[in-house]
Amino acid sequence: MTITPLMPVYPRCDVRPVRGENCHLIDEDGTRYLDFASGIAVNLLGHSHPGLIGAIQRQAETLMHVSNLYGSPQGERLARQLVDNTFADTVFFTNSGAEAVETAIKTARAYHQSGGDENRTELITFSNAFHGRTMATISASNQEKMHKGFQPLLPGFRYAEWNDLESAKALMGPNTAGFLVEPIQGEGGIRPASQEFLSGLRALADEHDLMLVMDEVQCGVARTGRLYAHELYGVTPDIMATAKGIGGGFPLGACLATEKAARGMTYGTHGSTYGGNPLAMAAGSAVMEAVANEEFLASVRDKGERLRSGLEQFIGNYPDLFESVRGAGLMLGLKMKVESRPFFVHLRDNHQLLTVAAGDNTLRLLPPLVLDDAEIEEFFAKLSAGADDYVIPDAA
16 A cells, blocks of 8 residues: 555645744754744644643533534633624634635525525635635635646636726626635735725625625734734625634634624524534634734734834845735735745755745745744844755756
8 A cells, every 4th residue: 555644635844843832843853943834824822822722721621522502602702702803793613714714605695595686696706816625615716726636616606806806897797696805815925905906895795785705714813913804904894704813723713794694594504513612612712812902913013014124124135036025914925036935945944944835936924923022033044044045946
């Protein structure tokens, strides 16, 4: 037998973490890595946050799982925290971001069908988006690399050009249910939406009674220095998917909606065996207690600005490598003039700096939101050393 026990769908590298300390990961051989990946925007409180660890431990000692057929004091608490701090009136808990987006898609369709319009089933999505790996969420993306081997795709999605309001308007018709959009594309290369684009989608949704659905799986939960990235624009969604950082490392996602948008989500329309389990709810509540306050959010904005300012000065020293810095808060991208993936590997393997490669030749920088000055200095030391001894493959 040649196949590995772990299904070989990931090109796993030789980094094998067994322990974490705040913003560092420690390999099984003792090698320490500075973690500016955070499990792809998941470990926002780092790897040893006492509040998060304590909440999970206490809940594990009392009750880990119970069916959603019963009342959920833990779920009610976290739902109330989210409702009180966001646009939403109601929340459905899931186990992942893809499930949260699936719920958002169903909620948008149910809104129209519960109102008697069964033709409005299509969501307009945008080029280079990433919404997950389920059949519905890969169908919501125009990326052929995610489609290969899984045809036929599910119907109900039309692809407009990113940041192009006229492209979205051109696709609207009698079957349009709404728009599905990331305020800042993550996998697509840390590409923020323009103010005109996002405000324009909101205006079109209002004018035509459509659902504006936002995917904030990666850019949400304090990552940008606001609790959710749409707050940067002053544009409010009808429905929103959130995950990744909301559990701080414990699997958790959620679909948030206004009362109007959720009118079709009634008894029996949706469910989840594990979604909203007490252990996940304890983790989510601990995260919200830590981040949903202005002091914490201001600290993210401050550290993000220091990191951005340092990067903008840094890239001028390497004009053959770097083009620009983009993003918000501690969701930053280094747009490169060369292919980003070999440089990402170089930093990881030779300088023990973990980042994340993304589309559009961009290096994603997604550190834990609790990093301090010493870790920012360590980051620049490792990045500088990596840029100094990097040999561009085509030039080798």
